[in-house]
Amino acid sequence: MNAAHYDAVVIGSGFGGSLVAHALVQAGLKTALLERGQWAKRDGADWDQRTILLQKRYRAASPLLVKQYGRRTFQRTYPNEVVGGNSVFYGGASLRLRPADFARWPFSYTDLAPHYARAEQLLGVHGEVDTDPYQPPGLEAYPRRAVELSAPARRIYQAGADLGLRPFKLPLAINFSDRTRPLCLRCITCDGFPCTVEAKNDMASTVLAAASAAGLEIVVGAVARRLVQWGGRVEQVEYVDSASRQAHALSADLVVLAAGALNSPALMLRSGFDHPLIGRFLMRHCNGVATCVFPFRTNPQQVFHKQLCFSDFYEDLRAELGTAVGVIQDIYTPAPPIIRHHTPWGLKTLAGMLASRMQSLLCIAEDDPRRENRVSLADEQDVFGMKLVQVEHAYSNADCRRRDHLLARAEAVLRQAGGLLRYRYLIDSFSHAVGTLRCATTPEDGVLNVDCRYWDSENLYVSDGSFMPASGGVNPSLTIAANALRVAERILEKR
Ligand SMILES: Cc1cc2nc3c(=O)[nH]c(=O)nc-3n(C[C@H](O)[C@H](O)[C@H](O)COP(=O)(O)OP(=O)(O)OC[C@H]3O[C@@H](n4cnc5c(N)ncnc54)[C@H](O)[C@@H]3O)c2cc1C
Ligand code: SF4
Numbered sequence: 001m002n003a004a005h006y007d008a009v010v011i012g013s014g015f016g017g018s019l020v021a022h023a024l025v026q027a028g029l030k031t032a033l034l035e036r037g038q039w040a041k042r043d044g045a046d047w048d049q050r051t052i053l054l055q056k057r058y059r060a061a062s063p064l065l066v067k068q069y070g071r072r073t074f075q076r077t078y079p080n081e082v083v084g085g086n087s088v089f090y091g092g093a094s095l096r097l098r099p100a101d102f103a104r105w106p107f108s109y110t111d112l113a114p115h116y117a118r119a120e121q122l123l124g125v126h127g128e129v130d131t132d133p134y135q136p137p138g139l140e141a142y143p144r145r146a147v148e149l150s151a152p153a154r155r156i157y158q159a160g161a162d163l164g165l166r167p168f169k170l171p172l173a174i175n176f177s178d179r180t181r182p183l184c185l186r187c188i189t190c191d192g193f194p195c196t197v198e199a200k201n202d203m204a205s206t207v208l209a210a211a212s213a214a215g216l217e218i219v220v221g222a223v224a225r226r227l228v229q230w231g232g233r234v235e236q237v238e239y240v241d242s243a244s245r246q247a248h249a250l251s252a253d254l255v256v257l258a259a260g261a262l263n264s265p266a267l268m269l270r271s272g273f274d275h276p277l278i279g280r281f282l283m284r285h286c287n288g289v290a291t292c293v294f295p296f297r298t299n300p301q302q303v304f305h306k307q308l309c310f311s312d313f314y315e316d317l318r319a320e321l322g323t324a325v326g327v328i329q330d331i332y333t334p335a336p337p338i339i340r341h342h343t344p345w346g347l348k349t350l351a352g353m354l355a356s357r358m359q360s361l362l363c364i365a366e367d368d369p370r371r372e373n374r375v376s377l378a379d380e381q382d383v384f385g386m387k388l389v390q391v392e393h394a395y396s397n398a399d400c401r402r403r404d405h406l407l408a409r410a411e412a413v414l415r416q417a418g419g420l421l422r423y424r425y426l427i428d429s430f431s432h433a434v435g436t437l438r439c440a441t442t443p444e445d446g447v448l449n450v451d452c453r454y455w456d457s458e459n460l461y462v463s464d465g466s467f468m469p470a471s472g473g474v475n476p477s478l479t480i481a482a483n484a485l486r487v488a489e490r491i492l493e494k495r
Helices: 015-026 049-054 109-122 151-162 207-213 263-270 336-342 348-357 397-416 477-494
Strands: 004-011 031-035 064-068 075-077 217-220 222-230 233-241 247-257 286-293 308-310 326-331 358-365 374-381 387-393 421-426 460-462
Touching (some): 015 247, 109 477, 151 326, 151 358, 286 397, 308 397
Parallel strands (some): 064 387
Antiparallel strands (some): 222 233
């Protein structure tokens, strides 16, 4: 196959891929970025809850086969796929891990700190320092000031303070103040939805636009199918055009894999890489939501309120379990049709009627890296002739303990705020998937070295969430972004 040649080919346009591609192209490297999704449409339907959450407007052509919660069979789920990856759907919460979270990592918080600061700049994070009781060292200022709390967030803030807790404003990668770009309208279809006006600082709206202007070639609808190896190097990347199903190839001096923590290991397995830990140690956080029904409408103005975070319980179980517990954050209540859809028969009408009186808190708990939690390949093939990605996952007792520790405390806050009836539900998506190509100091302990280069390849790097040796107790995106900047720096130093 004739292949155009590039200095670098990057696979995947989430935080991991876009930030590396941006750095490489700025350093003058001829770079192509392959992304299997298309650009998000950014029209009114992107804020329609049915279109995005139920009809799944951006659902991938290839399903994931998932076995979880002790079930015996695999179930099909369809992740979203667009240019910008999950950054387009994320909630913008941008927190750093804490120094103690790096106990199992081959580098320290101090090594990552300058890259965290750079990532916060690039993502235009709005935040407030000296209010998080476990604020990591060296965080002197955020690039932009946190905005005022809206009424639903103030209700939670006051309840937390009444209980002696120290809630703080969640650092957010959303544009509230830069008038050279579209400003946030403070809607409630943010977390889980593309931003129609591009005020969310996702990769497609910010970094990729800059990288493209600097010369990055973005190939959309390009499904990377195989990395072709020769003499300890990756020589070519084969991909299929999702519309025409035609196969193509690019050759490159350097390949950066950033297809996300489920797809990156799958691509390596399909390409014949044989490190025994590829796909192992999948983590996803152990997340749950505490909901209360209030005797009043909780958000009659339908305003933005994913604005608060509690880290008070972060260190409660570190001595006993060796990990953080995690954090509690504001989360939106879905619209009545979505609540009805997810409620069991018999309760649907009641749940829909109570939706406007609900308020909820998201509990994000660290989960253990366990070898048996993994990504592998199924025998079944997708429409591109590739073996499907198969995911097997079970939580440990310690994972559930950390989550329940947070859920009980979140419920106390909601009750203090006036909540009456309580309800808990678990988050069973892989939205925080990390860890499947972990980096380590030796090849026995991890798939990647400290620079996130595959041990047995001179020119294959990984820059998405796969590299994480532990999930830590905060949302992963800022850590993925900071590490991608670190990896880009190491690549450029080596050249
Ligand atoms: C609804 C939602 C809300 C979230 N909210 C937050 C939050 O508030 N804060 C936070 O920190 N985190 C949040 N997260 C998690 C965060 O978005 C992810 O951790 C992060 O975006 C992962 O980045 P990544 O680069 O590792 O991978 P991804 O974002 O998964 O990027 C991988 C990219 O590779 C592409 N790809 C896959 N396979 C191929 C292939 N074979 N060929 C070509 N391209 C391929 C995919 O389409 C995708 O674009 C949220 C996630 C979701 C889903
Ligand atoms: S809250 Fe702001 S950033 Fe989020 S989707 Fe609405 S307008 Fe966009």
